[in-house]
Amino acid sequence: MGASWRVGVDVSEHTPLVTQGPFGKVRHPIYTAMVSLAIAIALMVPNLLTAVALAFWLVAVQVQTRLIEDPYLLRTHPEFNRYAQTTGRFLPLVGRRRPKG
Numbered sequence: 001m002g003a004s005w006r007v008g009v010d011v012s013e014h015t016p017l018v019t020q021g022p023f024g025k026v027r028h029p030i031y032t033a034m035v036s037l038a039i040a041i042a043l044m045v046p047n048l049l050t051a052v053a054l055a056f057w058l059v060a061v062q063v064q065t066r067l068i069e070d071p072y073l074l075r076t077h078p079e080f081n082r083y084a085q086t087t088g089r090f091l092p093l094v095g096r097r098r099p100k101g
Helices: 029-044 048-076 080-086
Strands: none
16 A cells, blocks of 8 residues: 555545455455454454344444545545446445446
8 A cells, every 4th residue: 555554544645556465356455454454353352242242243343434534535536436447346246336327
């Protein structure tokens, strides 16, 4: 990711849209890895606290990507819409953006 590394949105920065490497398969591979880790922890320590924490984490990641990051990327990078139509949000081919029309 080089200079494009960040979690979240910084509107004062304008970095190129990264579409290579893991980003060639999914739009948010960092969140995919973080959620995978949270699932693994919940499976290793199966109790109410880890289940609730996992549920909150899943909701937070969905809110962050759907309501904050994807709209920002759509406004900032004209090519994001086409990229989002071919790559899944967190898993390959799952959660691709549908074409308008």
